Amino acid sequence: MSRSVSEISIEKVRGHSSxxxxxxxxxxxxxxxxxGYGPSTARKIKSISVTMRTPGYDFELAAGFLMTEGVIRDAAEIQQLGYAPEGTQEIAEEQVNDANLLPYQPRxxxxxxxxESDVAVSLAHLERNFYTTSSCGICGKASLLALQSVCPPRARNEFSISAPVLYELPLRLRESQALFSSTGGLHGVGLFNEAGQLxxxxxxxxxxxxxxxLMGAEFLIERVPLRNTLLLLxxxxxxxxxxxxxxxxxxxVAAVGAPSSLAVHVAKRFDIALVGFLRDDHFNVYHGAEHISGFHSSNEEGPL
Structure with missing residues (x-):
């Protein structure tokens, strides 16, 4: 059984029987x-994040988190990537299993x-953990300024895609989601080119x-920045x-659901084309309509 899925016995009810x-x-x-960071004579270990995730591609997740948080910029800055040695997990496996929970593998x-020993790490940056939680009290404007201070240089956005191709992407992503097909309980993200190829x-x-x-996997094989690509959520x-x-x-970025107001601000500030509510025959453009072809604008108010 994959660590990503678990089988349990349930009572299934249909009408008046089960x-x-x-x-x-x-x-x-x-x-x-x-x-792990610092000179070889004075190495330090710091826990920087705990997230609830589906096991699998853990190393890519860690690398992607560090890259997207601006902690590292090049895969060459990573000396070693692996599971921590035994004895560093505070909760013992038998304690968790005694609680009659699903199998848990802390190791x-x-x-x-x-x-690498020469990589500079800003503790203030890590401890601030700017813009990742809604409870930190940082306003939207401050979040945008913080993001501007760490984001890599942006090239001119020359990405272009047609509306008919856009309409096909959610189905292509869904068809590639093997775990979703078996569980119905996972989010999927896909990276596409201008031709709609996954x-x-x-x-x-x-x-x-x-x-x-996704970002970590591409980062580790040195394909970041992912220019001229579309990220589907x-x-x-x-x-x-x-x-x-x-x-x-x-x-x-194209999403099957809605964007938040601050997401739209990011798209406009950094010129990321943004589409929401992408379905079989309709979508909303929140920024960058000029990057999408195959539809005609009437410049009139549509139905409410």
Whole structure:
């Protein structure tokens, strides 16, 4: 059984009767990301994030998180990437299993990223953890300024795609989501080119983790920045996801769901074409209509 899914026995009800059946669930477990840094004579280890994720592509998730948060800019800055040594997990496996929860594997729930000794790490930057939570009290304007201070240089956005191709992308992403097909409980993200060809995709119970896995995989094989690509989200488009797209150099973001107001601000400020409510025959353009061909603008108010 893959670590990404788990089978349990359930009671299935149909009308006025029921029967016992087996259901497949998407696994959700915590992943701690640790950072090792400093000169060889005085190495330090710091826990910088804990996220609930679907096990699988953990190393890509960690690398993607560090890249999209502006901690590292080049895969060459990573000296070693692996699971932390045993004995570094505070909760014992038997304690969790005694609580009658699903099988839990703490030895593979901590990823440690060891940086090269000459890589400078800003502790103030890490501890501030700007713009990743809504409870930190940072306003939208401050979040945009913080993002501007760490984002890599942006090239002119020359991405172009046609509306008929856009309409096909959600189905292409869904057809590639093997775990979603078996569980129905995972978010999917896909990276597409101008012709609508799927470059790569990832799934996770957390949409931000799915994006980090995708970004991290591309980052580790040195294909970032992802210029002239479209990032498709199976759900809504939040500020955090636009932030990750920006850090990865993506030219366009399309979402099946709605964008947030701050996500639209990011798209406009950094010239990322942004589409929401992408369905079989309609979508909304929140920024960058000039990057989409194949439709005619009447310049008139449509139906409410």
């Amino acid at each position: 029967y016992t059946a087996t259901d497949t669930l998407a696994v959700e477990e915590p992943l701690e990301i640790q950072l 593979r729930n901590i990823v440690r990223v060891e940086l 470059i790569t995709m990832h799934e996770d119970v957390g949409r931000h983790n799915a994006v980090d896995k 199976s759900g809504r488009a939040s500020f955090e996801l636009l932030q990750k797209a920006l850090m990865g150099g993506v030219s366009m």
